[in-house]
Amino acid sequence: MGIKLKDIFNKNDENKLVLPDFQRDFVWDKDQQKNLLASFMTCLPVGSILLLDGTKDDFANKKMCFPKDGCSPMDECTYLLDGQQRVTSLKSMFTDLFLDLNDWKFTWDSIYKDLRNRWFIRVIPKENEEDIFGYDTLIFNGLNSYEPNQIVDYIECKPIFKTKLQDWYNPGFIVKDNNDNIISIDDTNLRNLIISKFAAGEGLVPLYTLYKKDKTKALHEYVVERIGREKIESIKAHLMDLDEEQKKIELKKYLAEIEPNIDLFIKSNDESGINSAWSNLSAKWSRDIINYLEGIMNEIVPTTELPSDEINRAVAIFESINKGGTPLDTFDLIVAKAAKDKSLESLSKRLLFLLQEKVELSNAITGTLHDKIKVWFTEYVGLTKDNEISKFVKSQFLNMLSILSNTEYGIVDEIKSDYVKKNQILKLNSQQINSNTEKTIKALIRACSFLQLRCGIVHVKELPYELMILPIAYCLIDDKKWNDKKSVDKIEYWYWSCLFGGAYRERQNEQSIKDMKNLYKWIDGKIDNPFDNYYQMVLKDPGYSDINLLLMKDETHEVQSSVRKAILQYILSQEPKDFIFDELYLTSYKVGAEGSFNFQGNNQLIKIEDHHIIPLKNATKIGQSSKEIRSEKKHILNSPLNRTYISSYSNIQISDMKPVDYFNYVSEVAMFGHCISNNIGKIFEKEKEEDEFYMNILELRFDEIYKTLIMELDKLKA
Template structure:
């Protein structure tokens, strides 16, 4: 039977035990990005696929509620078993309703929730960097159901609920005292709404329970945001930057008569104030009504009769064997085929270029040490997985194809962020796709070669900011730049200063588009626009500074993965020697990526494979209370800092593994001149506390790393000193 069910009905049925999960369903697995994408689709009211349910009775299967791991709850005698749609249903239940309950319930509910659902979700209605999707600029909301998910996804934010962080305003047990008394009820809600309004975000977790109720945090927050924006708009009108007619024309038809008047009568003052109030309240009301419509939108449901219960597991398994849905890349492939029906498919053409070897130019490698591989294919950096193009490459192919198809190289008049958005991709025609695919793919290949030979990148999957491929590929599409040492030096300056300076931690789409233009203009004779980034290398507060790298940040969020990888890769880009005294083997990403055979002793040859090695070994620091394994799992222990890590071969790691600490440190002292930016002394001073000793060692490595990167940047920006880069 085919039927429909609104999200609200879905949640209600689950609450009362009428809609349940059978025990053969997998646990909740979606990442935050998956949840965010689904929510963006629901917000613009696009279909999210149907649900499959099976009619049954209590006890047919062991069951559990959406979102919770606990199997015991009050189940209805006649129920519906959800066979397909758990991840989507659980996500929306967790995002759009409050699963933590009252102040007395939250801890129990927290413990039973899947870990990947321990978040609270918000909409940033004040964010207008790319698009003013919530009409905050003039307090004029025009709905979202004519937009694409990509246009609202950046407005979706989430905050992780950490059990012990009860002093955070978004925490379910947040309490605050005023005048010695704990705030409760509406007074507490008002306090939380103040915090939310200060950040410009409205809570989505109240939406299911909202239903027009006043004095919810959702409603209070929107009121506060609207009132504050009205005050800002009044100031803009007073300063001549905004027009009363533009803002209040629909609220006060004769408002044009108020323009440019310095004084108003009492009646005019009252009418104006009423119009401003109406502007704020209508904006709030329009957003709330739209969001209520979101939770009331219908899902398609296939409902199987109870007679199918014996085949329920098989039905579930068969459904989940289906392939993934079409994505933008698939649609581009189909468009290309429509224009070239007799040729190879677009994917076959791209794959062929990715597999073909290219000649590495002198400009890229003539400053590197030793014998350098000169025939290279991008498969060496991991662009294929099981003979399929990996998603990051597909995505950057689409972005770069759109740029080359919609703009002329070097002309930035129409160079805007929408070039790398889905809507622009889908406007490509078959002629554009087929004509520009070879250039696009070859440019990507050159960018990947640059990342491996100059930036220490073993695998492209380790590039955390995938959009950083685009400025490199754009510049290197020009043969002259590909063969220019000066151009490559400037690209490398941009890469390290951007990575370690923190410029890609936020607004990546916007930064990427701006960087293509800035990098092009610098290479073509302009001034260096990245000097400030260079000054922020390993000093970007809360991201790459000394406090973060030494795991001393009060936020305790840990070191960003981009910086962890970046430190390892920067050191690898200096081509350090392996920790093997008997044979000199220089480590580099191109030999590691192809598992080159290397001589490790007089009578042994091995494939070159590397381990992420703790320079100061955890084994030298463990105690009866804490084993080395426990220290390794403690991500906040200072010895797990990237400052204590470097790549060494698995062979060298084996040589070290059996050494006692004193022998290892003696061995290490002989290696300090071999690169890796490690210090000379590994002896603990008399009377020096262990914690202070660790800080001293890591602080020394931080200084060496900072000095090395700074010197490299200084050399890279001066083309005349390029021969001294390494």
């Protein structure tokens, strides 16, 4: 069995073919989409799709190409069980998702980020490229004899940006005539005629107008015809430079196939006949190209169609067929299980909605901040982007969901490390998933706000150990703990003590569950401080965080990325002043929220960069580059003690300066905030810059960091 591609699109537009909402999100990137298109255009099989007959009440649904939207299926409809990535890709390529020009920005916000493009075929070859579209001779024989890898370079994807309205393929492009008059968006033919000039200039034929429901002339037709006409004019101009004999040879070469009487026209000097032949050549080439492209809509997509009596097994079938090809991950399967409750929206939609709501912060979380912010958004720390849920959220949602579904909250001794394993997560049923969803995501949101506002995390992907979020999230589910400063302080004490004390070096699953139990009990006053052993090892753990390792003296161990991140993030959590722009306090949430500050009379985004306090170029020798030093992992200047975050604008200002020069501009308050000794400038003036000297400088910084950290931890645990 099979179905024409255009019929798939028709049925989808008419809500007769819909996506069940247990389908995974659209995940294909542009390269995957391009490879699919290359196969489709060369008429090679792209795999079958699996359909299931049913009714509108069988499953909740989701709208193709749109992560948050549903549709209104017909009473009797067909569900697409397998093939969503392919069908979604093809629909976005061959249909104009931005057809409503009045509301195109809303569409841009609503669709998957990897569909914010327009696709084209480049029919004019570059130098030394094969002329697969017959542009040079205006004879096109189709693409059936080619392989996908031969045409993939002729496929171009143009991204659409909200702000780049000067791009002719942008839906917001303002079309003007030769008199600079704006052409109304309702005058489709005139707009297409004018836009075709820009497209033809680049040799790009749009594919997004191939699927059409009426007989009106589409943009791709205007473009192909213009390219053909302009090519004819180019050939004619070339012939003008030839002598008569050579001109006749060229005329026959181009026109003999389209006009059998070309010899007679040439001998009789029949310009009318010759011009007619030129027009016919252009028209035939254009029509051949257009017919081939539009014929793609009639290509048959193989289908397997299941009868309605298979409805009850739909999720199991869905899981089974996806064990091959692109496998479903655990999150996809949990979404599928949750979909059994047809009274609810899809799990993905519910999570996205909850993640996009504003978060009212507690005073316990914000009490230590320079700016007492009250509202926070999860996108600040990267939990969502472009209407998509981050992988971090999906992964940790499953872990916390399993814990909360398998135990009664607060009975921590029943929590097992097995609960964060895939097999245990997949045992969850629909009722467990749906009843614990809101509580689970609230816990993760609160934990992430804590990590950003208290622990210097700009983006969750920079969390040194992902599973450290679980003890935080579990404790902060409780509104009492969320609003209690002592509880929050104890969580921060646990975080830095375990992070710098080496608790998560090994067996992170077991450690996070153990910490979850102990942290909850400690906050409730049921046990004495269970983390004192890690507190005693803060910046002292041999081979992990001790001074010997951080000064690059340890021959057998390397500084782990978790420690490098932790030192930078701890300094940032102190909200230090910027090096040069003294009025700017550096905070992780301002960076995450894309806050701004006034720089030379203009508002500039707050961006931070990882700065070498002692620049690498300071240590370069004759013939040596800073790049060489950077590659030496054990070089003293590559120590995390030589790093701190400063604004990108400060980094530009001091990039070519030695510390002895730029520290004159750094205030004492800023230096203290970055845990830098205020004597460093004087030391640079007196000492000779060599490894031992750098060692002394960085040892002083270690002392400052250690002193600041231990004093803070002592206050937090009180």
